[in-house]
Amino acid sequence: MRGCLLSSIFVILSLPVCAAEWHATDGSEFFFTTTFEGVPTPGEFRKFDVYFDFDPDDPGAGELCVRVDLNGADMGDPDMNAVLFDPAWFDLEQFSQAFFISDEIKLLSPGQFLVVGKLNLKGTVQTVEVPFLWAGSGHEAMMRGEFVLQRIDFNVGSGEWANDDAIGIDVVLRFTIQLVHGD
Amino acid sequence: MLGNSEHSWGSVAKFLHWLLAVLILGQVSLGWIAAEARLSPLKLDLFVWHKSIGVTIFLLVALRLAWRSMNSPPVAPAGVAAWEKRLVQAAHGLLYVLMFAVPLSGWWVSDTSRIPFRLYWAVPVPDLMPPNADLSELAADVHGVLITLLLIVVGLHVLAALRHHFLLRNDTLLRMLPFRQDSKA
Numbered sequence: 001m002r003g004c005l006l007s008s009i010f011v012i013l014s015l016p017v018c019a020a021e022w023h024a025t026d027g028s029e030f031f032f033t034t035t036f037e038g039v040p041t042p043g044e045f046r047k048f049d050v051y052f053d054f055d056p057d058d059p060g061a062g063e064l065c066v067r068v069d070l071n072g073a074d075m076g077d078p079d080m081n082a083v084l085f086d087p088a089w090f091d092l093e094q095f096s097q098a099f100f101i102s103d104e105i106k107l108l109s110p111g112q113f114l115v116v117g118k119l120n121l122k123g124t125v126q127t128v129e130v131p132f133l134w135a136g137s138g139h140e141a142m143m144r145g146e147f148v149l150q151r152i153d154f155n156v157g158s159g160e161w162a163n164d165d166a167i168g169i170d171v172v173l174r175f176t177i178q179l180v181h182g183d
Numbered sequence: 184m185l186g187n188s189e190h191s192w193g194s195v196a197k198f199l200h201w202l203l204a205v206l207i208l209g210q211v212s213l214g215w216i217a218a219e220a221r222l223s224p225l226k227l228d229l230f231v232w233h234k235s236i237g238v239t240i241f242l243l244v245a246l247r248l249a250w251r252s253m254n255s256p257p258v259a260p261a262g263v264a265a266w267e268k269r270l271v272q273a274a275h276g277l278l279y280v281l282m283f284a285v286p287l288s289g290w291w292v293s294d295t296s297r298i299p300f301r302l303y304w305a306v307p308v309p310d311l312m313p314p315n316a317d318l319s320e321l322a323a324d325v326h327g328v329l330i331t332l333l334l335i336v337v338g339l340h341v342l343a344a345l346r347h348h349f350l351l352r353n354d355t356l357l358r359m360l361p362f363r364q365d366s367k368a
Contacts, residue, residue: 083222
């Protein structure tokens with residue numbers, strides 16, 4: 001219940017904060033890779049929204065909001081997807097959405113930026129850093145990046161799964177977002 | 184003696200026979216336990232063991248068949264009818280076919296499923312077929328039927344050995360036992 005409330009607050013907050021100067025279009029991809037008994041195993045988040053207030057010449061003024069509908073998490077196998085639904089994993093009945101809202105965006109090198117923000121996943125809020133490349137002109141842009149999360153920081157894979165034994169702790173997230181300017 | 188003689192099995196044949204007997208019975212139990220277990224890290228580990236041992240059994244059966252092709256089995260004891268010899272040949276042939284077919288069908292289950300697999304957590308196994316849930320389920324059914332058949336033929340094999348020992352009173356069973364010198368050698 002508290003998780004639901006927190007998620008609702010984030011939904012409400014995310015809407016006014018993100019002025020959606022840029023938003024994601026079809027062709028955007030968000031993949032995750034976990035390991036299964038030591039073997040990399042891919043999956044994909046098929047439902048997500050990206051709202052991005054961003055000017056590469058003034059990254060500090062930018063604001064990024066991402067909402068991932070975890071019901072769209074797909075590992076390509078009905079049995080594995082059913083496990084994602086489970087309370088020990090994403091607990092989709094309680095926490096169907098994950099939110100990321102940026103606190104700060106920095107230039108790392110030309111075309112390369114770092115966004116630091118709060119990720120709310122499964123009712124747990126943690127600060128995460130996500131580096132990304134930005135290439136765009138006028139009304140179209142592409143952002144791409146890769147980062148690693150420790151799933152146990154968010155209680156994803158709890159109890160007997162909260163270790164590296166069968167399913168790896170590190171989850172690699174890879175995204176390529178196609179954006180259009182929204183006005 | 185490593186090789187077989189006219190009346191006895193050599194130590195290589197004996198070793199492979201008993202090693203496979205232990206592995207196969209253990210493997211059937213392990214597979215059953217893994218399949219029945221609730222989803223847990225242990226269940227996933229048990230399946231890695233089961234698949235790895237299955238591949239090992241397949242390779243050992245190939246080795247055993249190769250050794251057998253270079254080493255004629257000892258002759259049947261006196262008094263065994265020709266029809267019986269043919270029946271035994273067919274039964275042993277079926278045992279070999281099943282010892283290949285059961286691991287192959289297990290590999291088919293694994294290959295058509297989405298679950299990745301490395302032999303003993305180390306060696307990647309080629310992924311030949313695209314994942315297909317329906318095919319994987321069919322393969323699991325085939326795997327189950329073949330295991331049942333294998334257990335029936337192994338049961339008959341054991342009964343036949345006991346019949347030779349207790350009813351016909353010949354050395355068919357004794358000559359396969361390890362650490363036993365051939366009385367006629």
